[in-house]
Amino acid sequence: MxxxxxxxxxxxxxxSVDLHACAWQEAFAMFGHDVTFEQARSQIGKGGDQLIPVFLSEAQQQDYGDALEEWRGTRFRTTYLPMVxxxxxxxxxxxxxxxxxxxxxxxxxxxxxxxxxxxxxxxxxxxxxxxxxxxxxxxxxxxxxxxxxxxxxxxxxxxxxxxxxxxxxxxxxxxxxxxxxxxxxxxxxxxxxxxxxxxxxxxxxxxxxxxxxxxxxxxxxxxxxxxxxxxxxxxxxxxxxxxxxxx
CATH class of the missing domain: 3.40.50.1000 (HAD superfamily/HAD-like)
Structure with missing residues (x-):
């Protein structure tokens, strides 16, 4: 049972899926990566530890992966969370x-x-x-x-x-x-x-x-x-x- x-x-x-996708797309753009909304959206459901490696190389992750995820988190909480x-x-x-x-x-x-x-x-x-x-x-x-x-x-x-x-x-x-x-x-x-x-x-x-x-x-x-x-x-x-x- x-x-x-x-x-x-x-x-x-x-x-909240579209809102998360927007925040991720903007975060990647902020760090110089052209990730489309559709590409970001297809990965929503994963945490940042699983999502970021889809778009960043290992060297890029080590260089600014944490900063990118922190930027995304702040952007989501301040801009998109009130829309949920x-x-x-x-x-x-x-x-x-x-x-x-x-x-x-x-x-x-x-x-x-x-x-x-x-x-x-x-x-x-x-x-x-x-x-x-x-x-x-x-x-x-x-x-x-x-x-x-x-x-x-x-x-x-x-x-x-x-x-x-x-x-x-x-x-x-x-x-x-x-x-x-x-x-x-x-x-x-x-x-x-x-x-x-x-x-x-x-x-x-x-x-x-x-x-x-x-x-x-x-x-x-x-x-x-x-x-x-x-x-x-x-x-x-x-x-x-x-x-x-x-x-």
């Missing part, structure tokens, strides 16, 4: 998870200060049992560290938890930690990329998962299983499901 739902937050519960908004039905989804008897954790590559703001903006601070942020792990997603710390804080085995995220990096990290993942399309990645990353089910967003909660993997054993052909037991496709829009 599933005992806990471990949520990513950027792009999963909070509409939650997706619809986020508190309702977490309440439903708790009503089902599951613990709730947030496992994010965000910095702790940013994460606290996210929880407050989404109205879920009191609905979360445990949180992990970039400071809790040596490596960010797609490394498993952040999810492993969340499992330790919850005091449960990986087989008893389900991850929920919006990027292939969430699914890869969760898989390496021994968990299965539910994917969310609201972060901008395609269903094909989420399933290729390892997601076992994909929903348009928190509202859609809430609407399909009783038939979702959260209410069944998180072990590989043969899908029931009955439509009522299948996650709705993005064309079938309403209510996944942004708040």
């Amino acid at each position: 599933t005992k806990a739902a471990i949520f990513d937050i950027d792009g999963t519960l909070i509409d 908004r939650p997706f619809s039905a986020v508190p309702e989804l977490l309440r439903r998870v708790r009503e089902a008897g599951l613990m709730v954790a947030v496992a994010s590559s965000a910095q702790e200060a940013e994460l606290e703001v996210y929880l407050d903006v989404a109205g879920i601070t009191k609905l979360v049992d445990e949180c992990t942020s970039s400071g809790d792990a040596d490596k960010s997603k797609p490394a498993p560290d952040i999810f492993e710390v969340a499992l330790q804080k919850l005091g449960i085995a990986a087989a008893d938890a389900m991850a929920i995220g919006d990027t292939p990096y969430d699914a890869q990290a969760a898989g390496r930690a021994g968990m299965q993942t539910i994917g969310m399309l609201c972060g901008g990645f395609t269903e094909a990329s989420l399933r290729a990353g390892g997601c076992i089910a994909v929903y348009p967003g928190p509202g859609a998962l809430l609407a399909c909660f009783d038939a979702s993997p959260l209410m069944s054993s998180p072990q590989p299983r043969i899908a029931d052909a009955s439509p009522r037991n299948q996650p709705l496709s993005p064309l079938q499901t309403q209510g996944a829009g942004r708040a």
